[in-house]
Amino acid sequence: MTICFSEKKLVINSLKISQTVGGVLALQGIFRSIPILHSAQGCAAFIKALMTNHYRDPVALQTTALTELDIIFGAEQNMIKAIDTVIDKNDPSVIAVLSTALSETVDDDMEKNLKNYRENDPTDLRLIFPVSLPDFEGSLESGYARTVEAFIVELSHCILENRPVKKQGNRVNLIPGSHLTSGDVMEIKTILSDFGLEVMTFPDLSHSLSATLADGYSPLTQGGSTLTDLKKIASAQLTIVVGNSMEKAGQIIEELHDIPYILFDSLTGLEKVDHFFSWLKNFTQSPVPSRYQWERKQLIDAMVDSHFYFGGKSYAMASEPDHLYTLVMFLKELGCMPAKLVSSYATPALKTMEETVEIGDLDDLERGSDAAEFWLSNSHGQQGAGRLSIPFMPIGFPITGQIANGYRRQVGFRGTIELLLAISQVII
């Protein structure tokens, strides 16, 4: 057991980000979709502002706009009105209704209400599904994972009607975790296709929240996987899951479609990327393309050149569990040691780590990091790092005051080199 908990009642400078943000993020990776927050209007406005600041792109999001009176007289009507309005105005392919602490507290039965709603028009083929995402559980990472799981179940209902499905030899599913950027997802897709694989990705942020598939502005998502493509997931040979938090999504596909999955807990750092490529080589029976062999040499060269700077350095880090795990493993390869690690909520993967991780806030990080020589966290941590005069590098979400957060890469040999360079900019 290497997890401990903050002793404070009060949260000072929250690291945790509400699950609904993760839910909204997941939907951005599905084309022509929109999440509807079952909430007061402010909940959605905050998320929109937070995500727009980080991604510098419009974010598809609506709300049931609950008021005090709606709660007394039944929140269900607001949900129906919101869905009707969104369909009428924008005609989305996918709608997810995300619960919040408010709708959970009034015990609004979204599942039942949505079922009734669907029964009114069984000919409507779009996907509409509820996800329970109360603030008082988990964090961004779990909200994203739960939304992907709920989406797969919903999607599977309409696939299973068209059974049997013929498996395609080179087709694989890819489920990237919430800690991976648009740039990361694009990098993984590129690697897989360089091994001759056809990839169904979901959520696919590689062309959403950055340069998008469609041009111009729309209230719906302008990028991400299309529903037509996603219906092919049942014909894949295998599902590749990246990030421990997404394992359950892989399991659901295995159960529903009889497709095995393989989990990669990280695709960052020499050993993790080596493991990925050697697995790919075996799975596809293809040689590793020379480009990647060359990138691997570059990574080793960068690690050797930088080892004077990184060796023996101690760092403070706070991030979501999968992201924290990924970076701790990589920083170990660079010879760095954690002074203090803080994460947003406890997961089984964190428990397996040798290092002690505290579940707490950015103030907990600040109070244990006097000895640290660099600080990694989202931009909210910058003030704490400043008070301790420790060099700060923004990671995770949200990041403010710099551009191209969506494109930054940390996976594969190339992404690992870029991450190494980014950290070295801060510490050298």
Add this chain to the structure above:
Amino acid sequence: MKNHMINAFQEPACQHNQAQSGQQGCAPAKPGQSNGGCAFDGAQITLLPIADAAHLVHGPLACGGNSWERRGSLSSGSSLYRYGLTTDLSEQDIIFGGDDKLVKSINEIIQRFQPPAIFVYATCVTALIGVDLDAICHQASKRHAIPIIPVNSPGFSGSKNSGNRLAGQALIDYVIGTEDPPFQTPFDLNFIGEYNIAGEMWDIEDLLKQLGIRLLSRITGDSHFKEVQWAHRAKVNMVVCGRALINVARHMEDKYEIPYFEGSFYGAKQTSYSLRKIARLFGDQRLIDNVAVFTANEEKKIEQALKEARKVLKGKRALLYTGGVKSWSVISALQELGMEVVGVGISKSSQEDIVRIKDLVGEDALLIDSRGARVVLETFKKKQGDILIAGGRNIYVALKERIPFLEINQERDHAYAGYTGFRQMARHLVTALQHPVWKLAKLDPPWKE
């Protein structure tokens, strides 16, 4: 809680409360087509700039956790306001009322930070489960001997605007008039509803200093708690940003006979007008004369400085989509630069704002009375606009459509108020319009068939 709300929404100086359609307060948000913030958001925006106070959000994580460190209000003193403090209610807390956690959180804040005051914000969930914020704050206040102020503005009670007003009510009920300043001067002025976005108030304060006018209380940009307490000792109030805090000004007029006016510092004309108006309200002939000379000089200087920018901006067509006082004061600033305002968003403007807007833009401009990016874009195309000027929410809407953009609302990083700010605004408008990226982004790849 109910009493505060009734007071705030019976505010006679607010046009939203007028007899028309028997409506009380601002129109409610619509499910599936809502983009605005909530009452909690509005209350937080208003009070958070009180920099040395602790601001504690009593609620589930999202209310505080998704919203802290978002605004551009700057402080020259304490940075306690930058701490995001929340009780982060768990499911157990919600079942058992959360009182215990609130009391302990207040204790922890006092032990750790020793603030002069704590603002405790209600949220939807705490209002719903019936937390008696007034009673808890009252007891804690007695125990710790510092003001602990309940802000009863849960998100689902209304719009951002209504939250501004409820926060104003909290200042009236608990803060203003509870302390005296160490000394007074003949020319003590308050700003009400000025938030020191990107430090722009400092430029104005500098002008006031040159004229011998002291800013006694800043409500609330770059303020400390004590100065808000002694705001009732000022001789003149200026309401700077919209009518959201008009209740505070009117209360001080009723109770302390402090005259107020509503003005703006956007554009040279408005800046000069406001300075002259301040002098007139102080009623001192020497000050009035000084200000007249000073503003004439400043205007001459800026006339020279803006020559080049005016050449570029003359006749350029702008669409302005913002709210409150900015919806008319920015129009007049743009017109000073020779620009034409072809469309104005009025969904967040009061009747009085709209009258002023109509006076300024004439018949040809379109007034946009609904919210949402789509209407803005349609109007922009219809009126063949050159630049969109709006809040942060619309930046990337414009950029996706390859439309030049200037950010005008609270999240921005640039100071636009006063003469100095006006020069900067002109410079940014020129840069936005002339930037090479607009040509480049429209190029098709040469290999495209």
